[in-house]
Amino acid sequence: MDMESLMAQAEIMQKKISEAQDSLAQMHVKGISQNGAVVVGMTGKYDIESVVISDSVMSLGAKAVSDLALSAFKDAKEKADALIEKVMNSVTGDAE
Numbered sequence: 001m002d003m004e005s006l007m008a009q010a011e012i013m014q015k016k017i018s019e020a021q022d023s024l025a026q027m028h029v030k031g032i033s034q035n036g037a038v039v040v041g042m043t044g045k046y047d048i049e050s051v052v053i054s055d056s057v058m059s060l061g062a063k064a065v066s067d068l069a070l071s072a073f074k075d076a077k078e079k080a081d082a083l084i085e086k087v088m089n090s091v092t093g094d095a096e
Contacts, residue, residue, distance in 0.1 A: 013092075020091045021045065031076025038068040042076040044083045057076055 024044030031040040037057045041050035042046075051072075057065055 001082050015064040016091045017088070021089050024084060024087055027087075029083060031063035031074065031083040033071035034074065035071045036046065038065070040069070040072040040076045042073075042080055044080055044087065046077065046080055048073075 025047070027044035028042070028049065029042050031042065032038075034057070037054045039050075039063045040048065041052075042048055051069065053065060053069070057068060058070075
């Protein structure tokens with residue numbers, strides 16, 4: 001394989017990856033803690049779009065609300081990680 005062909009393939013792969021990243025920015029996941037007490041909305045590029053805290057947990061105190069928010073964020077991040085892996089594997093041809 002010659003260098004020109006390799007460069008062309010690299011450019012194609014770079015374009016596919018860029019398109020995949022753009023599409024991830026349009027994909028959404030929700031992280032949920034304690035049956036919806038806190039819900040974090042996030043894109044496939046980890047941009048936080050929303051944080052919804054149920055009125056029913058506000059009386060639990062700042063520490064508990066903070067813990068629930070952190071749990072919801074971690075759940076959203078795990079879902080975004082899985083989404084990213086799926087999308088990027090489809091671009092690179094890696095099979096699960």
